[in-house]
Amino acid sequence: MNITLSTPPRPAGSRIAGLGHYQPPTVITNDDLVARGVDTNDEWVKSRVGIAERRFAMDETMIDMGVAAASKAMANSGISATDIDLVILATCTGKQQVPGGAAELASRLGIDSPGAYDINAACAGFVYALNSASEAVTAGHARNVLVVGSEKLTDYVDLLERGTGIIFADGAGAAVVTPSDSVGIGPVVWGSDGDNAHAITTDAASATLRQEGQTVFRWATSKMADVGLQACAAAGLQSWQLAGFVPHQANLRIIDLIAKKLKAPNVVVARDIVNSGNTSSASIPIALSKMLERGEVASGAPVLLVGFGAGLTYAGQVILTP
CATH class of the missing domain: 3.40.47.10 (Thiolase/Chalcone synthase)
Known part of the structure; x- marks a missing residue:
């Protein structure tokens, strides 16, 4: 049959x-x-x-x-x-x-x-x-x-x-x-670094979040710009063509170092961490939503999203704004 x-x-x-x-x-x-x-x-x-x-x-x-x-x-x-x-x-x-x-x-x-x-x-x-x-x-x-x-x-x-x-x-x-009818969410570039999973954990007894700040800082600043560039390439773009860059709002120094390595001098960089702190998986959509509310990028503009954190997990993707 x-x-x-x-x-x-x-x-x-x-x-x-x-x-x-x-x-x-x-x-x-x-x-x-x-x-x-x-x-x-x-x-x-x-x-x-x-x-x-x-x-x-x-x-x-x-x-x-x-x-x-x-x-x-x-x-x-x-x-x-x-x-x-x-x-x-x-x-x-x-x-x-x-x-x-x-x-x-x-x-x-x-x-x-x-x-x-x-x-x-x-x-x-x-x-x-x-x-x-x-x-x-x-x-x-x-x-x-x-x-x-x-x-x-x-x-x-x-x-x-x-x-x-x-x-x-x-x-x-x-x-x-x-x-x-066309692609508005580009291919994802994602991965993980389980060898460093110990850098951000929840204590089993107290359920309290702990992190090794310097380990995370070095990892993010050395790896995440390449993830962003790979996501741009997967979407068929050069980084200088981006209108916006919305990374996870982990640390302002991390954000600025990654943005510098992207070599996209005219890109609008989300720095929502200054007034919002680190909200983990909420940080990218909050910052992106605010960027659009303020009119900092036009409708249909390419914006690079890069998330990274515990696991250590990471993901980069280019989207067109609504």
């Missing part, structure tokens, strides 16, 4: 149809951290990581923030809840191992019976999720995909510990991915 299975129709490409972000209202300055008892000062924090302030969620959960960001992305895209059939949540700060948060998030948005799953690639998670969404659309397995990066890192950080308490913060960003 000769049986042939059919496949769904496949669009030529995928694109981001809309973006949205949400940050909690409580602003914490460096002086606020000192008043709380952190052994630091404003000048030290700015010189080491470039952060002036960050947002902390007080009564909101990771899901609450994801819902807020997703609602804005859906409104900006013009895609309603009834038209979304897959939800992907990138997070490393879910409150429990089981269940994941994507199904609950979808339910709260009024999305009926979508495919739903979480991705944990830490600070690279949004790019991993975005590529998964793009592949689902271009394979014909989903019509419209909601991608959310949401983190409540203050649940897992010792806020009095200088190495992490000054860096991490809370927030969410989201994108809606739809079919397109």
